[in-house]
Amino acid sequence: MKTLIEHLSHYAAYHRDRRNIVTHFVGIPMIVLAVTTLLARPAMPLADGGAYLTPAMVAYALSCLFYLRLSFGFGLAMVAILAIFLWAGAWIASMSTTVWLAAGIGLFVVGWIIQFVGHYYEGRKPAFVDDLVGLLVGPLFLVAETAFAMGLARETHDAMVAHAH
Template identity: 60%
Template structure:
């Protein structure tokens, strides 16, 4: 049960190029949105209180995020994920082709954007070495959003002290 600081530092070591971080602001939300679309079926119940696999996964992930020791980040990532899943659910009610088209299309586009970012980084995605990176990615984006808004300065300082500052990597030099 590692703490958010350690998880975010480990993830940040794979994400120091600002262009890579910027692609994560698009790619990761697209992937979470896609998961919301794809896991919106089947529904247990009807209407706004319908329970889906997406909401079960969200509940479990939220418990995990809220117990990592950074409550503001845990709340932020949980709210952002809930918004993306809710948006994804709105597209899951169409035909099977629409449901799969939106879900798979958004998923693949999100990963394509991620891999473009990692080209700039010169490193493979973090999840290749540790599957928990799939949960940490949305937390990283939420933390970066909080940092950009001036919140969680101590966490940002800890990440930069341990993982280094963000940079614009020279693409003509090896990583």
């Protein structure tokens, strides 16, 4: 399995144009919220019905294991961020079926449109076309880029840049 540096370097190679990166800071969260929302149903009650399990919870638990395996620090950030998305997706899914579907599908479609606009600026296809794991790396890339912009994780940044060249 690839390392954190390998994943980030590969993803960064598809995202060099600042306009593309900016669109990803809008489009990726929309897509993550859309997927969380759409997978928030059905909610299967557990034991006495005081707790429940959704497909979104299972998907995000597996995703968080992937992130934690790559980097404990970035993994913890992803766990916290995805917990917020799980809460928001569950909240939207608690609304009427029409609102749930309209919000989920609408966020998904608009999010991908924004992504493809960014890749138009980039002049290169999205990373997931060559490697489906790019769908998981995208949100992690945003967390890493935020950390780098804040002056954090300098060693990771430098290793990623060195590996990309």
